[in-house]
Amino acid sequence: MVDVVLPVLDEAEALPWVLGRMPDGHRAIVADNGSSDGSPEVAARHGAHVVHAPVRGFGAACWAGLQAARADVVCFMDCDGSLDPQDLGLVLEPLLAGEADMVLGARIPERGAWPWHARVANRALARELRRRSGIALTDLGPMRAMGRRELLALGVEDRRFGWPLEMVLRAARDGWRIAERPVPYRARSGRSKVTGTPLGTARAVRDMLGVLREVDLRARGGVDVRG
Template identity: 65%
Template sequence: MDVTVEVILPCLNEEAALGWVLGRMPDGYRAVVVDNGSTDRSAEVARDLGARVVGEPRRGFGAACHAGLLAASAEVVCFMDADASLDPRQLPRVAEPVMEGAADLVLGARRPRAAGVWPWHARLGNAVIARGLRRRTGAPLHDLGPMRAVRRSELLALGLNDRRFGYPLEMVLRAAAAGWRIAEVEVDYLRRAGRSKVTGTVLGTLRAASDMRRVMAGHM
């Protein structure tokens, strides 16, 4: 199979979801699973299913994302959660505008497909961040979508520093400051396998929001 896009999947104890996620990778898309200190069989399962597995012992969503970015070699990379809340078969929706030169960064705006998929506290926090981004950058964003696509070399050149939950936000802020064309497409948001480390609890959502406020304040 000719690989045109690499898909970076930050992973912390997602053994139950990986079979479905990796089994739905489109042709030409190769998974790079970044094991961020899992205590289950995530790394072994991913390897057995043909994914490239990268270890990142330093805990943090941004640390895992960046480790995958450094390990990748494809010109275009995607980021996506490994918890089965997003369908890999929709990756071309976000990747193709970048591959065709129509956009520099594309985010997948989540559209819930079942009741209770997106808890109120997480949805509210996301809406506040998205409104701030629209006001700050002018980019037509309504979701800080975890499924996204970008050219690897250009993203590396932005020099992202955050290694926690602020990484996705810093990506958008730095891209906007660099004059990138930022776009948004709709993707399905599904019921994830297991409980989310972020949106599954109010505390997790508050922790992520705190990281994002810190990043936003640093880019005033």
């Protein structure tokens, strides 16, 4: 069994397609972050385990889903229809084969699937991630897989958009073997709350830069407020 955490904020339109394509042996955990469009009810009707994350923030939703997970292996993926659950096997394969401790899906976008501002921001953040971790990553990877207990032990504390970046930095610090596998990236259903506009992208980048600043502070011997 694999638990798949799906952070959700107003994704009622995409949920039936995403949940309907969940592979056998994968339990969908929808972590609702305060939807007003009936997403929790839609998710429940389509067989997902629904948990609520009342504190707003992407990381807060991911954390709530992780707390509800019970399987030895946990995956995370966006629930907007841009990623196909049928591709989870691509990122799970190196992990299950014992070749990696964390695997990120490097997005291969179809035409129109990735706004220019989001792509530029991702490229810049991936470059900073490579510089600090020494790992040759090209994408922050919204589809990813790792061991549940191992992830909990990392102590990731960011509860906003810095969550995925901090996860990788902490894993690299602890010597995890981190790999990438290409995954198709489709045009999402509806408008993105994160990177659908330049302002949304700027907010995500702001949170991630905060994580990077703390890494730099730690490297200079300063106080690490994340522990």
